[in-house]
Amino acid sequence: MVKRCSYFILLLLIKQTAFSQSIDKIINSKEVARIEKTLSADNMRGRKAFSPEIDKAAAFVAAEFKKAGLQPASGNSFLQQFAQLRTTPVSVSGTMNGKPLDEKTVGVLSGKEELTIDQSSGYKQVRVNAKDTLPVVLMKLQRQGGNYLVMVDTVHRAWFERMKKSALYSPKGDIVMVLSPEEAGEYSIKYKQTVNGRSLKNVVGILPGKSKKEEYVIFSGHYDHLGVGRPNAAGDSIFNGANDDASGTTAVIMLANYFAKQKNNERTLVFVAFTAEESGGFGSQYFSQSFNPDQVMAMFNIEMIGTESKWGANSAFITGYEKTDMGKILEKNLEKTNFKFYPDPYPDQQLFYRSDNATLARLGVPAHTISTSKMDSEKFYHTQEDEIETLNMNNMAAIIRAIALSSTSIVAGKDTPIRVAEGSL
Numbered sequence: 001m002v003k004r005c006s007y008f009i010l011l012l013l014i015k016q017t018a019f020s021q022s023i024d025k026i027i028n029s030k031e032v033a034r035i036e037k038t039l040s041a042d043n044m045r046g047r048k049a050f051s052p053e054i055d056k057a058a059a060f061v062a063a064e065f066k067k068a069g070l071q072p073a074s075g076n077s078f079l080q081q082f083a084q085l086r087t088t089p090v091s092v093s094g095t096m097n098g099k100p101l102d103e104k105t106v107g108v109l110s111g112k113e114e115l116t117i118d119q120s121s122g123y124k125q126v127r128v129n130a131k132d133t134l135p136v137v138l139m140k141l142q143r144q145g146g147n148y149l150v151m152v153d154t155v156h157r158a159w160f161e162r163m164k165k166s167a168l169y170s171p172k173g174d175i176v177m178v179l180s181p182e183e184a185g186e187y188s189i190k191y192k193q194t195v196n197g198r199s200l201k202n203v204v205g206i207l208p209g210k211s212k213k214e215e216y217v218i219f220s221g222h223y224d225h226l227g228v229g230r231p232n233a234a235g236d237s238i239f240n241g242a243n244d245d246a247s248g249t250t251a252v253i254m255l256a257n258y259f260a261k262q263k264n265n266e267r268t269l270v271f272v273a274f275t276a277e278e279s280g281g282f283g284s285q286y287f288s289q290s291f292n293p294d295q296v297m298a299m300f301n302i303e304m305i306g307t308e309s310k311w312g313a314n315s316a317f318i319t320g321y322e323k324t325d326m327g328k329i330l331e332k333n334l335e336k337t338n339f340k341f342y343p344d345p346y347p348d349q350q351l352f353y354r355s356d357n358a359t360l361a362r363l364g365v366p367a368h369t370i371s372t373s374k375m376d377s378e379k380f381y382h383t384q385e386d387e388i389e390t391l392n393m394n395n396m397a398a399i400i401r402a403i404a405l406s407s408t409s410i411v412a413g414k415d416t417p418i419r420v421a422e423g424s425l
């Protein structure tokens with residue numbers, strides 16, 4: 001009996017070693033360096049949204065997804081192309097309840113150059129009260145479709161300003177927002193803006209689930225960065241963005257490769273490299289519209305994992321840790337490793353709201369960003385020095401392996417994190 005038992009343990013040990021060898025084979029520092037080097041090379045010219053060079057980066061990511069064996073998300077292309085409208089207000093005029101309206105009190109979410117409406121135009125009225133969350137209300141209305149006059153309580157002034165400038169618009173209808181403590185009575189509004197459309201691309205690949213095909217788990221990072229700016233003292237003008245966020249994009253490619261080789265995902269896995277994070281999160285906003293948020297079980301957004309975290313090697317933090325139990329699930333899956341996830345140590349910086357996870361998190365999805373960036377002292381953040389030489393390839397490989405292992409029970413459909421409560425954003 002004793003003999004059999006130890007034989008059994010020995011077998012287990014062999015099995016475990018074999019497993020850790022196989023993950024090392026797929027996710028290792030050599031492969032990290034290969035992908036990082038390509039994405040952060042000077043010839044990518046800092047991967048700025050709308051630049052010709054960012055298309056080179058998109059093509060590279062698409063080729064990697066194809067090589068890994070992912071399925072393209074849209075038809076036969078890994079590129080999710082969309083027109084990004086840039087709107088600039090020109091003039092606002094009109095009255096409500098006998099009082100004049102102007103650009104301080106009116107904003108629109110529309111792709112049209114001119115909107116002229118009054119109470120006979122059939123706009124449904126919605127009131128956003130003090131207790132509501134303006135962006136959540138707006139996103140819900142856009143999902144429903146139709147035209148709305150949204151009366152926004154003046155306590156939401158800051159959000160109103162942000163949403164006015166946001167790139168949220170929908171082909172399914174127009175939204176006119178009026179900042180006012182009053183109900184809408186008689187009104188007439190004339191709004192003019194200029195609209196310019198330019199093309200952007202996310203890169204999206206899918207690994208269909210074996211059984212729970214309608215349950216999605218998303219792995220993401222943004223592949224855009226800041227482009228070319230003024231030369232620094234050393235004459236370098238290229239913002240390579242090796243850490244921000246070629247490192248996250250590298251992780252997404254390697255995770256795609258890893259899970260494609262495992263062939264055991266019960267849930268459908270979606271791998272996405274977002275565009276235009278640095279210029280307003282347009283890529284993730286567009287991508288999020290293609291999902292029913294209720295079907296997204298978890299999102300692992302990966303941002304800046306190229307340097308050691310404040311706790312040193314083999315650790316990373318999770319933004320919005322306390323908003324769901326996803327962090328706890330990940331930790332449970334890492335119990336037998338020497339890797340540790342911590343709650344975000346920089347809550348004042350509002351990182352949970354500042355990256356590509358935020359759009360889906362606002363709709364309730366357990367969507368968190370994983371990072372190691374020392375946000376109070378990361379020396380090369382948004383500088384020309386954010387280059388591959390400043391990153392730790394071994395540590396990056398360790399983090400990517402940890403993300404892979406920590407997600408095991410979620411990918412297998414055994415664990416489902418609780419959802420972000422509405423209004424907590």
Ligand SMILES: [Zn+2]
Pocket residue numbers: 222244245277303304
């Ligand atoms: Zn970033």
